[in-house]
Amino acid sequence: MAGRIPSQFIDQLLSQADIVDIINARIPLKKAGREFQACCPFHHEKTPSFTVSPTKQFYHCFGCGAHGSAISFLMEYDNLAFPDAVEEVARQIGVEVPREDNDYQGPDYRPLYDLLEQCRKFYAWLLRHHPDAPKAVEYLKQRGLSGEVAATYQIGYAPAGWDNLLKEIGKNDTQIKQLIETGMVTKNENKQYDRFRDRIMFPIRDRRGRVIGFGGRILGDEKPKYLNSPETPVFHKGRELYGLYEARQAQKQVDRLLVVEGYMDVVAVAQFGINYAVATLGTATTDQHLELIFRTTQHVVFCFDGDRAGKAAAWKALETALPHMRDGKQASFLFLPDGEDPDTLIRKEGQAAFEERINNALPLSEYLFEKIAEQVDMRSLDGKARFAELVKPHLERLPEGIFKDMMMQKRDKTIGIHQQGQTSPREHFSRPNKQSKTGLNTIPPVRRAIALMLHFPAECTDTTIAENFYNSDHPGLPLFCQIHDFINQHPETSLGSILEHWRDTPESQHLHKISQLELDILPEDVSSQLEGVIRQVQKLLADHEWQQLLQNKSPGQLTEGEKKRLQELQSLRNIKSDN
Numbered sequence: 001m002a003g004r005i006p007s008q009f010i011d012q013l014l015s016q017a018d019i020v021d022i023i024n025a026r027i028p029l030k031k032a033g034r035e036f037q038a039c040c041p042f043h044h045e046k047t048p049s050f051t052v053s054p055t056k057q058f059y060h061c062f063g064c065g066a067h068g069s070a071i072s073f074l075m076e077y078d079n080l081a082f083p084d085a086v087e088e089v090a091r092q093i094g095v096e097v098p099r100e101d102n103d104y105q106g107p108d109y110r111p112l113y114d115l116l117e118q119c120r121k122f123y124a125w126l127l128r129h130h131p132d133a134p135k136a137v138e139y140l141k142q143r144g145l146s147g148e149v150a151a152t153y154q155i156g157y158a159p160a161g162w163d164n165l166l167k168e169i170g171k172n173d174t175q176i177k178q179l180i181e182t183g184m185v186t187k188n189e190n191k192q193y194d195r196f197r198d199r200i201m202f203p204i205r206d207r208r209g210r211v212i213g214f215g216g217r218i219l220g221d222e223k224p225k226y227l228n229s230p231e232t233p234v235f236h237k238g239r240e241l242y243g244l245y246e247a248r249q250a251q252k253q254v255d256r257l258l259v260v261e262g263y264m265d266v267v268a269v270a271q272f273g274i275n276y277a278v279a280t281l282g283t284a285t286t287d288q289h290l291e292l293i294f295r296t297t298q299h300v301v302f303c304f305d306g307d308r309a310g311k312a313a314a315w316k317a318l319e320t321a322l323p324h325m326r327d328g329k330q331a332s333f334l335f336l337p338d339g340e341d342p343d344t345l346i347r348k349e350g351q352a353a354f355e356e357r358i359n360n361a362l363p364l365s366e367y368l369f370e371k372i373a374e375q376v377d378m379r380s381l382d383g384k385a386r387f388a389e390l391v392k393p394h395l396e397r398l399p400e401g402i403f404k405d406m407m408m409q410k411r412d413k414t415i416g417i418h419q420q421g422q423t424s425p426r427e428h429f430s431r432p433n434k435q436s437k438t439g440l441n442t443i444p445p446v447r448r449a450i451a452l453m454l455h456f457p458a459e460c461t462d463t464t465i466a467e468n469f470y471n472s473d474h475p476g477l478p479l480f481c482q483i484h485d486f487i488n489q490h491p492e493t494s495l496g497s498i499l500e501h502w503r504d505t506p507e508s509q510h511l512h513k514i515s516q517l518e519l520d521i522l523p524e525d526v527s528s529q530l531e532g533v534i535r536q537v538q539k540l541l542a543d544h545e546w547q548q549l550l551q552n553k554s555p556g557q558l559t560e561g562e563k564k565r566l567q568e569l570q571s572l573r574n575i576k577s578d579n
Contacts (some may be wrong), residue, residue, distance in 0.1 A: 004099065004100045005083060005086055005097055005098070005099060005100070006098055006099075006100055007501060009097065009098055010071070010086060010497075010500055010501070011490055011493065011497055011500075011501055013086065013089055013090055013093070013095070014057060014069055014070060014071070014089075014493075014494065014496055014497040014500055015490070015492045015493060015494070015497060016093050016095075017057075017070050017089050017092065017093055018054065018057075018070075019052060019053075019054065019057045019058070019059065019069065019070040019073070019496060020036055020052055020054045021092075022070045022073065022074065022089065022092065023036075023038075023052050023059060023070075023073055024036070025295065025296070026041070026077055026078075026294065026295050027039075027041050027077075027326065027328060028298060028327070028328035029052060030048075032051070034053070034054075034055065035051045035052060035053050035054070036051065036052040036053075036054070037050065037051050037052075038050050038052075038327075038328075039326075039327055039401055039402075040061040040063055040064060040066065041077055041326060042061065042064055042066045042076060042077075043061070043063060043064040043066075044399060044400030044401070045063050045400065045401075046400065046401065046402070046405070049061055049062040049063040050062075050063070050066075053495075055494070056455065056494050056495035056496065057069060057070065057494035057495065057496035057497060058494065058495040058496040058499075058515065059072075059073055060515075060516060065516065067512070067515060067516055068496065068499060068512075069495075069496030069497065069499055069500045070089055070496060071085045071086060071089060071496075071500055072085075072496075072499070072500075074088050074089065077295075078291070078295060082503075083097075087208070088207075091207070091208055109233055109234050111178060112178060112181065112182050112232075112233065112234050113210045113211065113212075113234065115169065115175065115178045115179065115182060115184075116182055116184070116203075116210075116211040116212065116213070116234075117210075117211050118169055119165060119169065119182075119184055119211070119214070120154060120156065120201075120203045120211045120214075122156075122165065122168050122169065123156025123157055123158055123201040123203075123214075124154060124155075124156040125156075126156060126157045126158070126159060126164075127150075127155065127156045127157035130157060130159050132157075132159050132160065132198075133157055133159075135219060136157040136200055136219060139200065139219060140155065140200065143264060143268060143343065144268065144271055144347055145267060145268070145271055146271060149267055149270055149271045150267075152246060152270070153202065153203075153243070153246060153266075153267050153270070154203045154205075155200060155201065155202060155203075155267070156200075156201040156203070157199075157200060157201060158194065158196040158197055158198065158199045158201050158216060159197070159198060160197055160198040161194070161197060162193040162194060162197065163192075163193060163194060164194055164197075165179070165184060165185065165194045165196070166179065166185055166192060166193065166194055169184075170185065170192075176192065180192070181232060181233065182213075182229070182232050182234070182235075183195060183213065183229040183230040183231075183232050183235070184196070184214075184229070195227070195229075196214060196216040196227065198218060198219050198220055198222070199216030199217055199218050199219065199227065200216065200217040200219065201214050201215075201216050202214065202215040202216070202217070202242065202263040202267075204228075204229070204235070204240060204242055204281065205245040205246075206234075206240065206245065207244065207245060207248070207292075208245075209245050209249075210234075212229075212232075212234045212235040212240065213228065213229030213232065213234075213235035213237075213240075213281075214228070214229050215227070215228050215229075215242065215263050215281065216228075217263065217264065226262060226263070226282070228281050228282050237280075237281035237282060237283055238283055238286045238288055238289070239286070239288040239289070239292070240281060240292075241259075241278040241279065241280065241281075241289060241292060241293070242263055242266055242278060242279040242280075242281055243266040243267075243270075243277055243278040243279060244257075244278045244292065244296065246270070246275070247275060247276045247277070247278060247296075248296060250275040250276070251275065251276065254276060254296050254297040255276070255297060255299065256276060256297055256298075256299035256300065256301055256330075256358075257276055257277070257278055257293050257296060257297050257299070257300050257301070258274065258276055258277040258278070258301045258303055258334075258358060259277075259278055259279070259280065259285065259293070259300060259301065259302045259303060259317075260277050260278070260279050260303045260341075260342050261279060261280075261303075261304075261305075261341065261342075262279050263279060264343050265277065265279060265303075265341060265342040265343050266278065266279050268342060268343035268346060268347070269342050269343075269346050269354070272346050272347075272350065272351040272354070273351050274346070274351060274354065274355065274358075277303075277342070278293075284313060284316050284317070284320070285302070285316070285317045285320050285321075286320065287320060287323075287324070289320075290320060290321055290324045291324070294324055294326075294329055298328055298329055298330060299329075299330040299331075299332070300321075300330070300331050300332070301331075301332045301333075301334055301358055301361045302314060302317045302331070302332070302333050302334065303334045303336065303342055303358075304317075304333070304334070304335055304336070305335075305336055305338075305340070305341065306335040306336055306337060306338050306340075307338060310335065310336075311335070314333050314335070314367070315371065317333075318331070318333070318364060318367060318368060318371075319394075319397075321364065322394060322397040322398055323397050323398070323399065324399075325364065325398055325399065325403055325404075326399050326401060326403070327399075327401040327402045327403050329403075330363070330364075331363075331364040332361035332362060332363050332364065333361055333362045333364070333367045334357055334358060334361040334362070335362075336357075342354075365406075365407060365410060368391070368394060368407075369391065369410065369411070369414060372387060372390045372391050372394075373387060373414075375390065376390070378414075384414075384415040384416065385415075387414070387415060388411060388415050391411055395407055395408060395411065443517075445533050445536045445537050445540060446474065446475065446476035446477055446480055446537060447476060447514065448533050449480050449530060449533045449534065449537065450476065450479065450480050450483060450511075450514055451514050451517055451519060452519070452521075452526055452529060452530045452533065453480070453483050453484060453487055453498075453530070454483070454495050454498055454511065454514055454515055455495060455515075455517075455519055456521075456523055456526040457487040457491075457493050457494065457495070457498065458491065458492075459523055459524075459526035459527055459530075460484070460487060460526065460527070460530055461487055461488050461491050462527065463484070463527065463530050463531060463534065465480075465481065465484055465534055466534075466538060468541060469481055469537070469541075472541055474537075474540070474541060474544070476510075477537070479507050479510070479511075483498065486498065486501060495515060498511070499511060499512065499515060
């Protein structure tokens with residue numbers, strides 16, 4: 001079973017990752033002084049109140065209160081569990097996530113991934129060595145595929161026969177059971193046989209590059225022409241996109257994704273240098289597909305045949321896309337000439353002409369309005385009223401924001417309504433919703449010290465604290481000491497890293513509240529401020545101990561040792577705290 005992720009690794013990971021890059025890949029950020037800003041992705045708003053601090057490696061929304069580290073953001077925005085969010089951050093900076101041995105109870109699918117990788121290697125070997133492989137190679141050549149592209153997409157071959165894979169990999173009962181569980185072998189009554197036979201094999205990889213299933217294209221005349229792996233514990237076709245892993249590997253920053261129909265379309269356009277195509281796996285575009293796409297890029301281009309079926313699929317994709325059209329997201333629609341698909345068309349006209357088609361694809365806004373306008377007579381008032389009625393439910397599905405406002409304005413302009421005093425969409429970014437900053441003197445001393453260390457850990461690493469702080473049970477002081485030690489052991493740490501280190505602890509909620517404070521202080525003043533607060537805490541502790549010593553005794557009853565301690569405490573009580 002997979003073990004717990006070491007906390008030291010998470011600390012190190014967040015010191016290496018850049019929260020701005022991670023969030024900007026999902027929602028467009030704009031520079032705003034030392035920070036970055038956007039409309040919050042976690043609630044509807046027109047004025048941006050969501051800020052990201054590269055210094056603190058921390059995000060915070062002044063509108064809804066959402067805040068945290070890069071890991072927290074991925075958990076919230078991508079709907080990931082904590083380990084998956086850590087894995088995603090690690091993947092982006094190219095490191096492996098270590099695990100500790102423990103009694104982790106979650107399902108461990110690593111044997112299934114390992115088995116599917118063995119299947120991939122076997123199919124790749126068969127494409128080079130099986131006696132019937134030449135016909136598969138010839139088919140790929142006829143489709144214009146080079147060996148390089150075939151290797152990039154790890155294309156293989158499953159020869160005719162009922163048990164090639166079963167004999168090669170199903171060496172024991174455990175492996176046979178795993179082959180059945182992954183859908184590579186079909187069990188029918190008491191008979192077991194390979195699912196894929198006499199097919200070109202296309203491995204389907206997840207975002208981490210793990211093989212999760214296969215698609216097979218028949219070489220003969222059997223049906224179906226294309227066959228996918230069934231739903232399994234590691235493969236859910238409504239959540240995966242063929243070619244996404246390869247597109248992300250080909251480009252550090254994916255400017256756009258082209259959604260095509262099938263495997264051959266993806267690899268065919270890649271052959272001509274268009275390495276950003278992906279395909280759904282025998283399903284219409286789902287919400288999960290759109291979420292996956294918009295985590296990777298801001299712009300998606302749907303490519304469909306120009307026939308009735310293609311236009312029906314395009315309209316369904318538009319309806320699915322509407323709730324995902326947050327500000328900054330783009331969706332366009334490319335319709336191909338009758339009888340053409342991306343594979344055939346790009347071979348006819350080449351990369352430049354095909355990319356020109358992509359560049360001129362119909363924006364979602366135009367496609368929506370044109371499609372509905374076709375259903376009414378836009379020359380009459382009744383037709384325009386009907387147009388407004390038909391377009392209304394579609395506009396209501398858009399998230400609140402600038403794009404929705406502009407679509408409403410476009411609707412009004414289309415039907416001839418000109419509203420007075422309407423706010424320009426650009427004005428949404430001219431009135432940031434800033435929370436008033438907190439004066440340090442309004443916060444209790446220990447809380448103030450913790451706040452300084454949370455928000456300015458680098459400026460607090462050289463500060464020393466008294467030994468009696470570690471032995472005190474004064475509220476908040478044990479936590480203050482722990483954070484002080486942590487930032488000195490991790491001088492490169494940040495606010496986001498500190499919050500993650502204390503995740504799921506009793507102190508976590510307390511730290512999250514302090515993290516939301518906007519401190520009215522300059523970084524260069526932090527060190528002296530913290531020293532002043534520490535002196536104030538020393539006075540508090542001295543006052544407390546002084547009162548305890550004299551609580552049940554008069555000065556005449558004190559021992560020599562207690563009298564000496566009173567003198568020491570008096571000196572501490574006389575220290576100026578500068579606060």
